[in-house]
Amino acid sequence: MHSTFLEFLLRRIVGFAAVLLVLSLMIFLLARVVPGDPARMAMGPAASEEQVQDLREEMGLEDPLPTQYIRFLSGAVHGDFGTSLISGRPVTDEIMRVLPATLELVLVTLLLMVVVGLPLGMMAARHRNGWVDTVLRLLSMVGVTMPAFLVAILLQLFAAYYLSDWPLLGRIDRDLTVPDGPTGLLIIDGLLSGQFAVVLSALQHLAFPALALALSGIGQIMRITRSAMIENLRRDHVQTLRSFGVPDRVVTFRYLLKLSSVAPLTILGLEFASLIGNAFVVEMVFVWGGFASHGLESIMQNDLNAVMAVVMVSGMFFVLANLVIDIAIGALDPRLRLKEGR
Amino acid sequence: MSATSVSIPEPDAPVILSARRMAWLRFRANPVALIGAFMVITVLLCAAFAPWIAPYPDHAGNVIDFANRHAAPSSEHWAGADKVGRDILSRVIFGFRVSLLLVVGVLGVAVPVGAALGLCAGYFGGRTEFLITGFTNVMLAIPPLIMALAVGSVLSPTLINAMIAIAMLWWTWHARLVYRVAKSVAAEDFVEAARLAGATHWHILTKEILPNCIAVISVKTTLDAAFVILFGATLSFLGLGVRPPTPDLGSMVADGRQFLPEMWWGVLTPALGIFYATLGFNLLGDGLRDMFDVEV
Numbered sequence: 001m002h003s004t005f006l007e008f009l010l011r012r013i014v015g016f017a018a019v020l021l022v023l024s025l026m027i028f029l030l031a032r033v034v035p036g037d038p039a040r041m042a043m044g045p046a047a048s049e050e051q052v053q054d055l056r057e058e059m060g061l062e063d064p065l066p067t068q069y070i071r072f073l074s075g076a077v078h079g080d081f082g083t084s085l086i087s088g089r090p091v092t093d094e095i096m097r098v099l100p101a102t103l104e105l106v107l108v109t110l111l112l113m114v115v116v117g118l119p120l121g122m123m124a125a126r127h128r129n130g131w132v133d134t135v136l137r138l139l140s141m142v143g144v145t146m147p148a149f150l151v152a153i154l155l156q157l158f159a160a161y162y163l164s165d166w167p168l169l170g171r172i173d174r175d176l177t178v179p180d181g182p183t184g185l186l187i188i189d190g191l192l193s194g195q196f197a198v199v200l201s202a203l204q205h206l207a208f209p210a211l212a213l214a215l216s217g218i219g220q221i222m223r224i225t226r227s228a229m230i231e232n233l234r235r236d237h238v239q240t241l242r243s244f245g246v247p248d249r250v251v252t253f254r255y256l257l258k259l260s261s262v263a264p265l266t267i268l269g270l271e272f273a274s275l276i277g278n279a280f281v282v283e284m285v286f287v288w289g290g291f292a293s294h295g296l297e298s299i300m301q302n303d304l305n306a307v308m309a310v311v312m313v314s315g316m317f318f319v320l321a322n323l324v325i326d327i328a329i330g331a332l333d334p335r336l337r338l339k340e341g342r
Numbered sequence: 343m344s345a346t347s348v349s350i351p352e353p354d355a356p357v358i359l360s361a362r363r364m365a366w367l368r369f370r371a372n373p374v375a376l377i378g379a380f381m382v383i384t385v386l387l388c389a390a391f392a393p394w395i396a397p398y399p400d401h402a403g404n405v406i407d408f409a410n411r412h413a414a415p416s417s418e419h420w421a422g423a424d425k426v427g428r429d430i431l432s433r434v435i436f437g438f439r440v441s442l443l444l445v446v447g448v449l450g451v452a453v454p455v456g457a458a459l460g461l462c463a464g465y466f467g468g469r470t471e472f473l474i475t476g477f478t479n480v481m482l483a484i485p486p487l488i489m490a491l492a493v494g495s496v497l498s499p500t501l502i503n504a505m506i507a508i509a510m511l512w513w514t515w516h517a518r519l520v521y522r523v524a525k526s527v528a529a530e531d532f533v534e535a536a537r538l539a540g541a542t543h544w545h546i547l548t549k550e551i552l553p554n555c556i557a558v559i560s561v562k563t564t565l566d567a568a569f570v571i572l573f574g575a576t577l578s579f580l581g582l583g584v585r586p587p588t589p590d591l592g593s594m595v596a597d598g599r600q601f602l603p604e605m606w607w608g609v610l611t612p613a614l615g616i617f618y619a620t621l622g623f624n625l626l627g628d629g630l631r632d633m634f635d636v637e638v
Contacts, residue, residue, distance in 0.1 A: 018476075019483040026484075030496050145620045147572045149579050149592075150613050153599055160603045277487025281576055285599075295488075296580065299495035307492055314488045322483070 005330060012326050016319040023315045024076060028069050031304050072308070081309035086301050091309045094294065099313075100184025101171055101290035102279060104202075107185075108210045109275065110268070113217035118264060120218070121225025122252070128230060136222060143219030148278035152212035152285040159208060166204065169287040173201045209286045213278055217271045221264045228260040235259075262333050269325040276314050368633050375629020381622025389438040396432035404587045412605050422607035424597065430607065433589035434615040440501065440583075440590045441619060444574040445567045447505040448512055453563055455509075456516025457555065461547050463517070464524025471521075478517045486511045487576065494582035501584045504577050508570065519562055519638065520555050527554045557634035565627035565638065568620040575616050591616045 039055040056062055059082075060071060075081060081091040124136040159166045172178060172186055178198070183189055187206075190198035232238060233256065241251050280292040287293075291313070298306035359367070369375055393399045397420070407427030415422045420431050463474035486508065493507035527533065528551060536550050577583050578592030586593070591612045598608025631638055 015479070016483075019480045022477075022480045023484055026489075027492060030492060141621070141624065145568065145572070145624050146617060147576055147579075147620075149576060150595065150616065153595065153602070153609060154613070157603050157606065157609075273483070273485040274487070276485045277576075280487065280491065281580065284580065296491070299491050300581070302495060304496070307495055311488055311492050314485055315483070318483060318485055 008330060009323075009327065012323060016323060019319055020312070020315055024073055024312060025069070027308050027311045028072055031308055032065060032068070076312055081312070082305045084298075084303055084306050086298075086303045086306075091306050094306070095291065095309060095313060098289065098291050098294045101288060102283070102292055104171075104185045104187065105206065105209055105213065105283070105288065105290060106275065106279065108206050109213040109217070112210055112214040113221055113268065113271075114264075116214070117218040117221030118225055118261065121222040121264070122229060122257070122260075124222065124226040125229035125233070126252075128226070133226075136226075140219035140222045143215045144223075146215065147281075148212055148216065149281040149285060151215050152209070152282050155208045155212050156285065166208075167201070168208065171202060171205050171288065172198065209282050209288060212285075213275065213282045216278070217268070217275065220267050220271055224264045224267050225260060228263040229256060232256055232259045258332060262329055265325055265329050265332070269322040272321045273318055276318060365633050369629060372629050372632055374625050375632065378622050378625025378627070378629050381618060382626050385438050385619045385622060386442070388435045389442045392436045392439060396429075396435045398429040398432040401428040401432045402436040402587075402589050412601065412608070414605075415607050422605070422611070424594070424608055425601065430594070430611045433594060434591065434612050436589040437591040437594060437612065437615060438619065440588060441571045441574055441616075444501065444505060444508075445570045447502075448508045448570050449563055449566055451505075451509040452512035452566075453516050453559065456513035456518075457520045457552075457559055459513070460517040460520025460522075461524050461551060461555070464521045464526075465528045465543075465547055465551060467525075467528075474517065475521060478514050478521075481511060482514045482518070484511060487573070490573070490577055491580070491582065494577065504574065504583060508573060512566070512570070515566070516559065516562060519558055523555045523558055524551050527551050558636050558638055561627055561630045561634060561636060561638045564623055564630055568623035568627070571616065571623070572620050 039052050039059055039061060060068060063071075079092050081095075083089060084091050084094060087094070120136055120140075124133045127133050156168055159168055167173060178186065178189075180189075186202035187199055190196065190202060238251060238255060241255060242248075276292075279290070280296055282288070283290050283292040284296060291310070295307075295310035295314075297303075298310060388395055392402070396402070398405075405426070405428055407423070409427065411427045412423060412425060422430050424430055424433070459474050459478070463471045463478075489511055490504060490507035493510070494503055497503045497506075533546060533550050536546050541550070574583065575590075575592035575595070578590045579596045581593075581596065583593055584590045594612035595609055595616075598605065598612065601608055
């Protein structure tokens with residue numbers, strides 16, 4: 001059985017590698033068919049034609065396209081995306097600098113989605129067709145239909161009126177020194193260095209952006225959990241347990257929950273793509289200064305090398321997240337890993 | 343022969359309703375779907391007759407009315423005025439045009455392409471199936487907003503490019519959905535019968551299998567319309583949408599945001615506009631899903 005699970009994982013990894021390969025080819029072609037000249041962009045309009053030509057050769061833009069693609073790909077595998085056309089610094093360094101901010105936001109958001117969405121879905125299933133269920137379904141509908149940028153702005157507006165002391169922009173209070181921790185995640189670094197003021201401030205700053213980002217996911221997870229719970233409640237073994245007089249609480253938490261968390265986990269993986277996308281908007285509204293803000297900046301400035309790196313890194317995160325979720329689902333549901341493994 | 347001459351109506355013939363009529367009855371009995379349909383129809387009417395409905399039709403363009411700069415909602419400007427004194431309500435009504443144009447542009451390409459690929463994969467099987475489903479799964483994994491942003495930045499940020507970027511990834515969902523239905527339909531006896539009767543592949547694909555996919559396609563397309571509107575608004579909120587002065591819901595929100603929290607009406611009305619349109623399509627899609635009783 002062990003080997004089949006490994007095989008299942010291996011298949012997924014090959015599939016995900018294919019995803020990244022196609023993504024890299026698409027973004028490369030896109031970046032090379034543009035009318036603008038990257039070398040000209042990097043040098044500015046004042047540079048002479050010879051200077052631009054020299055840079056073109058230096059950047060390898062004169063080589064045939066397949067050679068260029070191979071070079072881009074082997075660089076990407078080693079984590080090297082060239083230098084930014086705007087700042088002249090290595091693209092990877094710039095991304096590494098801003099990545100922890102987004103990582104922290106995304107992790108808290110995912111936690112929020114599960115911690116809020118799953119219990120609400122269970123509650124709706126328990127009181128199905130009652131008023132609790134109706135209210136929750138309406139709320140999830142609103143969560144799914146509201147674009148993230150609207151939620152972000154409305155939350156900001158609400159906080160500005162009712163919580164006038166609540167910090168709304170950035171990651172941390174200005175007068176606090178950021179601990180120089182190993183992870184770059186303010187909550188963890190703050191805890192490690194024992195600076196609880198940092199942790200508190202970071203949590204306060206995280207609250208609204210994470211909520212804005214999590215709302216649509218909460219709605220989705222709630223909906224899926226509800227229908228999975230209702231469906232699984234009808235299963236024979238659950239009915240048998242109930243007829244033996246096993247308390248509802250035990251049935252729900254020991255048997256139903258595990259069975260019903262596969263579907264929401266799958267949704268979480270798909271939801272991750274829109275989560276990355278929405279992070280661009282939410283970071284902009286809350287001046288977060290993370291990966292997405294950086295990506296948006298590079299896109300606006302036409303910094304091609306940085307744009308390519310941003311797309312590849314986002315794709316990588318999506319793939320990694322789905323791999324983790326696949327492993328989790330495999331752990332939860334043995335049937336799945338056996339079936340897929342064969 | 344004799345049946346035509348002796349045409350006595352059966353006295354208590356059971357009332358047989360056509361499938362279409364049954365579906366309509368089920369749709370009509372669903373208040374949520376009716377509300378959704380009403381909302382969608384109002385959005386469509388607003389877009390179609392914007393110049394006649396909007397109180398200030400010329401405010402869709404480059405009009406400057408400094409006397410009414412940031413005017414609060416009043417009987418003159420129901421939803422207030424923006425930073426150059428244009429009537430916000432009029433601009434929201436015109437803004438639906440851009441949103442719906444995007445929907446038609448994106449789904450007009452994505453739905454036929456996705457459906458055709460899904461049909462072929464489900465019907466032909468074998469290598470065709472492997473290639474198409476493999477490619478679809480790879481494309482499904484690309485975060486659409488990031489791709490749209492990249493396309494928008496590499497080509498110039500215009501409505502057409504936004505459409506191309508979204509359509510490039512949107513077909514995948516339809517391909518996957520139609521593939522699932524087509525594969526199960528292709529195994530049915532009537533398809534086998536058609537093949538034995540000498541029907542061409544084209545005939546089987548379009549006349550035998552496609553009609554069975556129409557229900558899922560229409561439900562998915564309706565739900566998609568909401569997502570495309572939302573997506574387009576997000577893109578133009580980030581500055582990758584239509585060029586000013588064309589009124590567009592997303593960029594109106596972005597404009598209004600600079601004057602929060604005092605001039606809240608600059609954000610609230612376009613925000614409600616987006617919400618109204620997306621909610622309408624979502625409710626209608628849910629209603630259609632119940633009506634056709636399909637899983638999307």
